[in-house]
Amino acid sequence: MNKDSAVVVFSGGQDSTTCLFWTLKHFRHVRAISFLYGQKHQKEVEIARKIAEKASVPFDIMTIPFISSLSKNALTDSTITMDQEKPQDNLPNTFVPGRNLFFLSIAAVYALEHGCDNIITGVSQTDFSGYPDCRDSFIRSLNVTLNLALEHQFVIHTPLMWLDKADTWAMADQLGVFDLVRTETLTCYNGIRGDGCGHCPACKLRKKGLEEYLKRKNTK
Numbered sequence: 533m534n535k536d537s538a539v540v541v542f543s544g545g546q547d548s549t550t551c552l553f554w555t556l557k558h559f560r561h562v563r564a565i566s567f568l569y570g571q572k573h574q575k576e577v578e579i580a581r582k583i584a585e586k587a588s589v590p591f592d593i594m595t596i597p598f599i600s601s602l603s604k605n606a607l608t609d610s611t612i613t614m615d616q617e618k619p620q621d622n623l624p625n626t627f628v629p630g631r632n633l634f635f636l637s638i639a640a641v642y643a644l645e646h647g648c649d650n651i652i653t654g655v656s657q658t659d660f661s662g663y664p665d666c667r668d669s670f671i672r673s674l675n676v677t678l679n680l681a682l683e684h685q686f687v688i689h690t691p692l693m694w695l696d697k698a699d700t701w702a703m704a705d706q707l708g709v710f711d712l713v714r715t716e717t718l719t720c721y722n723g724i725r726g727d728g729c730g731h732c733p734a735c736k737l738r739k740k741g742l743e744e745y746l747k748r749k750n751t752k
Contacts, residue, residue: 537561538650538689539643541635542591544580545719546738547654547692550700552587553707554691555652563590565642567635569628570600570608573723583716594638603629607721614721614732623662626721626733632665633674640678640686649686656692656700659737668693697741698748705749714742 538555542548542564555562566580577593584591600608606615606625615624632655639651655666664670668690675688692700704713719738720728728735 535649537646537648538563538652539639539646539648540564540589541639541651541653542566542580542584543654544576544578544583544717545654545734546697546704546713546717547656547700547719548580549583549709549713549717550704550707551652551654551691552583552589553709554703555650555689556587556589557707559650561648563592563642563646563648565639566591566593567638568593568595568597569631569634570597571628572607572610573718573721575723575725576718579716579718579725583712586712592642594642596634596638599628599631599634605629616731616733616736623664624733627663630665632663632670636671636674636688637678640682643686644682644684649684650689651686652689652691654692655690656695658692658694658696658699659741696744697737698744699741701742701745702748705745 536559538559540552540555542552543566552564564584566577568574568577581591605628606612607628612625614626643651657667671688671690679685704710715726718725719734721732721734722729
């Protein structure tokens with residue numbers, strides 16, 4: 533295995549693209565893996581491929597349609613109207629149960645097969661919309677479980693864990709990919725690249741962070 537090799541869980545969105553370029557800065561050998569899981573915004577995978585090609589990073593797609601058959605949620609079921617705000621007492625209906633659990637488990641097997649010791653994911657507890665599988669405690673627990681299950685010492689890196697969206701924009705700028713992230717990534721749950729639809733939860737969070745970062749930058 534190679535401690536200087538890493539696999540990025542890569543969706544082609546703001547967070548994972550920022551993580552991809554963070555990974556390129558910190559590791560010599562980088563691969564990216566993306567997932568088709570029945571999501572309505574499947575265009576994100578093709579965008580991820582194009583960004584990976586631009587970054588000269590090997591890219592693979594895993595097709596795991598069973599995720600969409602396990603639960604009812606607004607990201608995989610077109611009959612469900614997407615929550616615009618987080619419900620007070622429940623998870624938002626954009627939560628896909630088990631998604632990060634499955635993604636990271638598959639990424640670990642992929643990493644093992646490709647001789648990589650490091651796995652990078654763009655989850656954030658600061659801006660996690662209430663998703664339990666974006667929390668630091670979950671990542672730490674899963675890291676231990678994967679190491680035991682595969683009898684290997686992986687390290688799961690979460691560069692954005694304690695950053696809000698404004699901080700993530702700042703990181704992209706520091707990495708020299710601010711314009712690429714702003715214009716070429718797809719964060720929108722409705723599948724619109726760049727600034728997106730403007731009204732889904734992902735777009736609102738992205739826009740709020742961008743405005744905060746630009747305000748911060750312009751006042752320096």
